[in-house]
Amino acid sequence: MKRLSVSLIVIFSIVAYANCGDGTPVIESIDGNKVTTASFEAAYDTALDTLSRTQNIEKKNIIKFLTESEDKVPQSFLVLRNEFKKRRFFENYRQMLVIKAAADKSGFSKRADIKEILKFQEMQLISNMYITEQIESRIKITEQELEAGCKELRAKYKQAESLTIEQCYDAVRAQIKGEKSKTVYQSVIDRIKEGVSIKHNDKFDLEKYLDQEFTFPDSKKGEAAPASAATPAPAATPATETK
Known part of the structure; x- marks a missing residue:
């Protein structure tokens, strides 16, 4: 189930685009980008292709799982079956377009x-x-x-x-x-x-390089903190009584 859940994220990130001027009815516009029936249906088909390729399931079998009665569908596919219902898919698709538009406007995408x-x-x-x-x-x-x-x-x-x-x-x-x-x-x-042409640099000791672990600056800071925290603070010097 985990693999299938991950694939949903991949699928919607891939199909988050909208076409315009394709001659089909416009459903709505998101920041000036028209979402048409053709662009939505193309996105749905792309999602099926993506699922087929990433999960190594024949597309015809995916369509069969989406259209057959629930008792004939593998348990692991039931979640995806719901996600691919037309209304649910459109809601997710629209939300992805809205979020992407906001991300683009904020400069996040760049x-x-x-x-x-x-x-x-x-x-x-x-x-x-x-x-x-x-x-x-x-x-x-x-x-x-x-x-x-x-x-x-x-x-x-x-x-x-x-x-x-x-x-x-x-x-x-x-x-x-x-x-x-x-x-x-x-x-x-x-x-x-x-x-593919692969040319190794004979002057570079790859084995030696790979034997060395990655160094993470943040982790070093994290390791140093407990040590300093564990060091007891020096005892306060008793005040000298003045007579």
């Missing part, structure tokens, strides 16, 4: 630290989606594998007997993809590295 965080998140997201796509392009699942896997699944789990052929194949396909992903992962990484 701060150097925020830009660095966004740059790092973009790098993570692109890397993860790219490697996932490359892995999936290497995975081939035959009809024979699906049939054998479905037969094994039904024999192993009694509840699987009630699954339709399509549902059984979907479950087996996900299982096989997971197993084959582990097998091809390293070879895909190696292939990616082959296409």
Whole structure:
């Protein structure tokens, strides 16, 4: 569930944009930016694509989970199911646009630290989606594998007997993809590295550098504080009685 909750934050940060002049009805304007029915629906579709790629769930299965009766939906997907209801999604989307507009006006979006965080998140997201796509392009699942896997699944789990052929194949396909992903992962990484020029600096001792722990100025201050606090204050000198 934690992974799915995190993905919601990612999803709404990605789709927080509005188009204008697309010829469809304008829902409202936020700081002059028109939110149209087309831009909202495009954002919804982008959110589905984002969820599919970041959680490695086929888009058709996500749509199925959103449209099927609740008793057929995996427990871990129920929260997302509610978030993707049209009214709820629009409320979240609108709020994100409003907050982003306020952040842009205040200069928050232009701060150097925020830009660095966004740059790092973009790098993570692109890397993860790219490697996932490359892995999936290497995975081939035959009809024979699906049939054998479905037969094994039904024999192993009694509840699987009630699954339709399509549902059984979907479950087996996900299982096989997971197993084959582990097998091809390293070879895909190696292939990616082959296409990128990496030049090491022979004069730099990387091993020595990595053996040294990071130093955090703030943590040093924090460590010094208890020591000084623990040092007892000198006893006050008794006042000399004057006669």
